[in-house]
Amino acid sequence: MTIEELQEIGKIEKEKQGGFRHRIHVCVAAGCLSSQSGLVKEALEKEVARRGLESWALVKGVGCLGLCTAGPMVAIEPDGSLYQGVKVSDASDILEALGGAPVYRLDCSSHLPFFTRQKKIVLENSGRIDPESIEDYVAERGYEGLYTALRTTTPTGVVDHVTKSGLRGRGGAGFPTGLKWTAVSKAKSNVKFVICNADEGDPGAFMDRSVLESDPHRVLEGMAIAGFAVGANYGFIYVRAEYPLAVKRIRTAIAKAERLGVLGRNIFNTTFNFDVSVRLGAGAFVCGEETALIASIEGRRGSPRPRPPFPSELGLWGYPTLINNVETFANVPPIIRKGGAWFSSMGTEKSKGTKVFALAGRVNNTGLIEAPMGTTLREIVFDIGGGIKDGRKFKAILTGGPSGGCIPAKFLDMSMDYESLAQVGAIMGSGGIIVMDETSCMVDMAKFFIEFCMSESCGKCVPCRVGTVQIYNLMKRITEGNAKPDDIKLLEELCDLVKSTSLCGLGQTAPNPVLSTMHYFMDEYRAHIDYKICPAGTCQMRPAEEST
Amino acid sequence: MRYPAFLQKIADRADVQPVRVLTFTIDGRMVSAREDETILSVARENGISIPTLCHLDGLSERGACRLCIVEIKGSAKLSPSCVTLPRQDMEVITNSERVMDYRRKILELLFTERNHICSVCVSNGHCDLQALTAELGMTHVHYDYLHTKQVVDASHERFSVDHNRCVLCQRCVRVCDEIEGAHTWDVMGRGHLSKVITDLNQPWGESITCTGCGKCVQVCPTGALSEKGKSVAEMTKKRQFLPYLKLMRGAEIT
Numbered sequence: 001m002t003i004e005e006l007q008e009i010g011k012i013e014k015e016k017q018g019g020f021r022h023r024i025h026v027c028v029a030a031g032c033l034s035s036q037s038g039l040v041k042e043a044l045e046k047e048v049a050r051r052g053l054e055s056w057a058l059v060k061g062v063g064c065l066g067l068c069t070a071g072p073m074v075a076i077e078p079d080g081s082l083y084q085g086v087k088v089s090d091a092s093d094i095l096e097a098l099g100g101a102p103v104y105r106l107d108c109s110s111h112l113p114f115f116t117r118q119k120k121i122v123l124e125n126s127g128r129i130d131p132e133s134i135e136d137y138v139a140e141r142g143y144e145g146l147y148t149a150l151r152t153t154t155p156t157g158v159v160d161h162v163t164k165s166g167l168r169g170r171g172g173a174g175f176p177t178g179l180k181w182t183a184v185s186k187a188k189s190n191v192k193f194v195i196c197n198a199d200e201g202d203p204g205a206f207m208d209r210s211v212l213e214s215d216p217h218r219v220l221e222g223m224a225i226a227g228f229a230v231g232a233n234y235g236f237i238y239v240r241a242e243y244p245l246a247v248k249r250i251r252t253a254i255a256k257a258e259r260l261g262v263l264g265r266n267i268f269n270t271t272f273n274f275d276v277s278v279r280l281g282a283g284a285f286v287c288g289e290e291t292a293l294i295a296s297i298e299g300r301r302g303s304p305r306p307r308p309p310f311p312s313e314l315g316l317w318g319y320p321t322l323i324n325n326v327e328t329f330a331n332v333p334p335i336i337r338k339g340g341a342w343f344s345s346m347g348t349e350k351s352k353g354t355k356v357f358a359l360a361g362r363v364n365n366t367g368l369i370e371a372p373m374g375t376t377l378r379e380i381v382f383d384i385g386g387g388i389k390d391g392r393k394f395k396a397i398l399t400g401g402p403s404g405g406c407i408p409a410k411f412l413d414m415s416m417d418y419e420s421l422a423q424v425g426a427i428m429g430s431g432g433i434i435v436m437d438e439t440s441c442m443v444d445m446a447k448f449f450i451e452f453c454m455s456e457s458c459g460k461c462v463p464c465r466v467g468t469v470q471i472y473n474l475m476k477r478i479t480e481g482n483a484k485p486d487d488i489k490l491l492e493e494l495c496d497l498v499k500s501t502s503l504c505g506l507g508q509t510a511p512n513p514v515l516s517t518m519h520y521f522m523d524e525y526r527a528h529i530d531y532k533i534c535p536a537g538t539c540q541m542r543p544a545e546e547s548t
Numbered sequence: 549m550r551y552p553a554f555l556q557k558i559a560d561r562a563d564v565q566p567v568r569v570l571t572f573t574i575d576g577r578m579v580s581a582r583e584d585e586t587i588l589s590v591a592r593e594n595g596i597s598i599p600t601l602c603h604l605d606g607l608s609e610r611g612a613c614r615l616c617i618v619e620i621k622g623s624a625k626l627s628p629s630c631v632t633l634p635r636q637d638m639e640v641i642t643n644s645e646r647v648m649d650y651r652r653k654i655l656e657l658l659f660t661e662r663n664h665i666c667s668v669c670v671s672n673g674h675c676d677l678q679a680l681t682a683e684l685g686m687t688h689v690h691y692d693y694l695h696t697k698q699v700v701d702a703s704h705e706r707f708s709v710d711h712n713r714c715v716l717c718q719r720c721v722r723v724c725d726e727i728e729g730a731h732t733w734d735v736m737g738r739g740h741l742s743k744v745i746t747d748l749n750q751p752w753g754e755s756i757t758c759t760g761c762g763k764c765v766q767v768c769p770t771g772a773l774s775e776k777g778k779s780v781a782e783m784t785k786k787r788q789f790l791p792y793l794k795l796m797r798g799a800e801i802t
Contacts, residue, residue, distance in 0.1 A: 301735065459737070462657055463614055463657065466658065469694060
C-alpha cells in the first residue's frame with residue numbers, strides 16, 4: 001500500500017461521514033455501556049429509521065467521551081451539543097432537537113472546564129471515532145506514523161525521535177522510553193519481541209482499558225513502530241481477562257489491520273513484517289511486573305524473577321524484549337508523525353507531553369482526563385474535577401494506587417510530574433487519582449491498600465509474603481481500636497523491612513501508602529491508637545476486652 | 549564479543565579460555581572469580597559465610613528467601629548474593645549491621661508464618677531453619693504468630709508432608725523437576741495462601757507422576773517432608789547425592 005492509497009481510504013471515509021448533516025456519537029466504552037448506552041444507540045438508530053432520516057443523520061458508536069460519571073453520553077456533531085445521562089426514552093427528543101436548540105434537560109455543556117482545560121494526545125480520537133472501524137482511524141491520519149517510520153526513516157531515526165521527545169514510561173516508574181528502545185535495539189538477536197502491558201490492576205485506574213476500548217489501532221500502530229525501531233517482528237498484548245470489551249475491540253482491530261495490510265507481511269511494501277497476538281491474564285496484579293508478565297505469557301506461574309538481567313537483554317523465551325505500557329505506545333504515532341520536538345514542547349523540563357489520569361473518589365467529575373505534565377493538582381481536582389462532592393473539604397489524593405502515596409492539601413499547588421511527585425513521597429504510577437475528603441479515614445485507606453497487596457503478593461519472597469500479612473494485621477488492630485502504643489514503631493520497622501528486602505516492585509512499594517499516610521497524617525494514627533477514635537468516623541472501633 | 553575490538557582478535561583464538569576472570573572485594577578481602585560465578589559461591593569458596601535457605605548447591609537459584617542479601621557499595625538496593633554476579637572492583641559487604649538486622653527479621657517472619665515448634669518436630673537438631681536461628685543470633689520472635697491452619701498429608705506409603713512446617717523454599721519443587729524430572733511438586737495459590745502441592749492438588753499417595761525417589765524429602769530444609777516412622781529429632785537428611793547428580797546432569801542446570 002502507498003501513502004496515497006492510505007489517504008484515499010481516509011478521504012472516502014471522511015466524505016462518507018461528511019455527507020450526513022448530523023452525526024450522533026454514542027459512547028460505547030465500558031462505563032457508558034454498563035449504563036445501557038448500547039440500548040440508547042439502538043433506540044436512536046430505530047428512531048432515525050422510523051423518521052426516515054437514514055441519509056441525513058448517522059448514529060455512530062464511539063469511544064470514551066471522558067465524563068464517565070454522567071454516562072451514557074451522547075455527542076452531536078457538528079452541532080457541538082453534548083448530552084448526559086441519556087435514556088432510551090430520550091431518543092425521539094434528541095432527534096427532534098437536531099439542528100435546533102439542544103434538549104435542555106439532558107444538556108451537558110461542553111464548555112465546562114472539564115472539557116476545555118484538557119489537552120488530548122493519547123485520547124485525541126476517543127469519543128470521536130468508531131473503535132471498531134479502521135477506516136475511521138485512518139481518516140484521523142491513522143497509520144501515517146507507521147508509514148513515516150517505515151518509508152522515510154531508519155530504525156535508529158525512529159529511536160532518536162522517541163528519545164528526543166522525552167517520552168517516559170507511562171506504566172508507573174517513568175523510565176525514559178527512548179533509553180529502553182535503544183537498549184533493545186542494541187541487543188544482538190535475530191528474534192526480538194514487543195510486549196504491550198495492558199494488565200492494568202491498580203484499584204481506581206482505568207486509562208489503559210479506555211484507550212484499548214476507544215482507540216485500539218493507536219496502540220497497534222505504536223507497537224508496530226516500536227517493532228520496526230528495535231528490530232522485532234512479533235508483538236504480544238497482555239490484557240487482563242477482566243476487560244472483555246477491550247479484548248474484543250483489540251482482536252477486531254488486529255483482524256482489520258491485517259486485512260488492510262498495516263500489520264502482517266511486507267507492511268507498506270517494505271521488508272518489515274509485524275504480527276500481534278493477544279494473551280489474556282488471569283487476574284493477578286503481580287503479572288503487571290515485567291518478568292512475571294513474561295512468565296505468564298510463556299505459560300508458567302506468574303511470579304517475578306530477580307533482575308538483572310532485564311527483559312531488554314533476556315526476555316520472552318530468552319529473547320530481547322521491549323515491554324511498554326498501553327499509554328506509552330499510544331503516544332508513539334503522533335510523536336513520529338509530528339516529530340520529537342513537538343512532543344517535548346509540552347510538559348515540564350523532565351516530564352514531557354501529557355498524562356492521562358483516571359479521576360475517582362470524592363470528586364464531582366469522575367472520569368478520564370488528559371492534561372499536560374506540570375498541571376497543578378488544584379487544577380486537576382478543582383477545575384477539571386469540578387471540586388469535592390457535596391461541598392466537603394478536600395483532604396488528600398492518592399496517586400499510584402497500592403504502590404503510591406498520598407498527597408495532603410498543603411501540596412495542592414504542586415505540579416503533577418514524575419519528579420515533584422517523588423519529592424513528596426508519592427509516585428505518578430499509572431495515573432489513577434483517588435480523591436479523599438474529610439470523611440475519608442487515611443488509616444482505613446492505607447489498610448485497604450495493604451490488604452490488596454497482601455492478597456496479590458505471589459508468595460515467592462518471604463518479606464512480601466509474610467511481611468504484608470503482619471502489616472495488615474497491625475493496621476486492622478489500629479482501625480479496630482485494639483492497638484498498643486508500640487505498634488507504630490513495629491509498623492515502621494516492618495514497612496522498612498518489606499520495602500528494602502522484597503524481590504520485585506510489588507513488595508518494594510507495598511508499604512508506600514502506609515508510610516506516606518504515617519508521614520502526613522500521624523495525628524490520625526495517634527487518635528486511633530491513643531484515644532480509640534476515628535476522626536473521620538469511618539472505622540468501627542471495637543476495642544476488645546483488656547487482657548492481662 | 550566480550551572484549552574491546554583490539555583485544556577480541558586474541559580472544560577469538562580457540563585455545564583461549566572463553567570466560568573472563570575478575571577480582572573484587574568481599575568484606576574488604578580481595579577475591580577472584582569467574583564472571584559467571586555468583587557472589588555467594590565466591591564468598592563460600594573463600595570461607596566467608598552468607599546464610600541461605602532457598603539456595604541449595606545443585607538446584608537452580610530463585611533469589612526468594614532474601615536471607616543472602618548483601619550490600620554493594622554505590623548501590624542503595626540490597627542484592628541477593630545467590631543471583632548477583634560480581635563485577636570488576638565491586639565492593640561487597642556481607643555482614644553490615646543493616647544486613648544482619650534485616651536477615652534476623654526475615655527469619656522471624658518465617659517463624660511467625662506457620663508452625664515451627666522445634667521440640668515436637670521430626671527434624672529437631674537437623675533442621676536448616678533451626679540452624680539459621682543460631683547462625684543469625686535470633687533469640688525470640690517479636691512479631692505476632694499468624695497460626696495459619698495447615699494440613700498434614702500422610703497418604704504416601706513411605707513419606708509424609710506437614711504443611712505446618714513448610715517455608716515455601718521450593719527446594720522440593722526444583723529437585724523433582726530439575727533432577728528427578730518428574731515435576732510432581734508445584735505451588736498453588738498466592739501470597740500467604742500459597743502451598744506446595746503434588747500433581748493437581750491430589751493426595752501425595754495418589755500422585756501418578758511421583759516416582760517415590762524421595763529426593764524432595766532429603767532436600768527439604770525443615771521437617772515439612774519426612775520419612776514415615778521417624779519420631780521427634782530422628783529425621784536426618786541425606787544430601788550427599790546432590791553434587792553428583794548435578795555433575796551428571798551438568799550443563800542443563802544453571
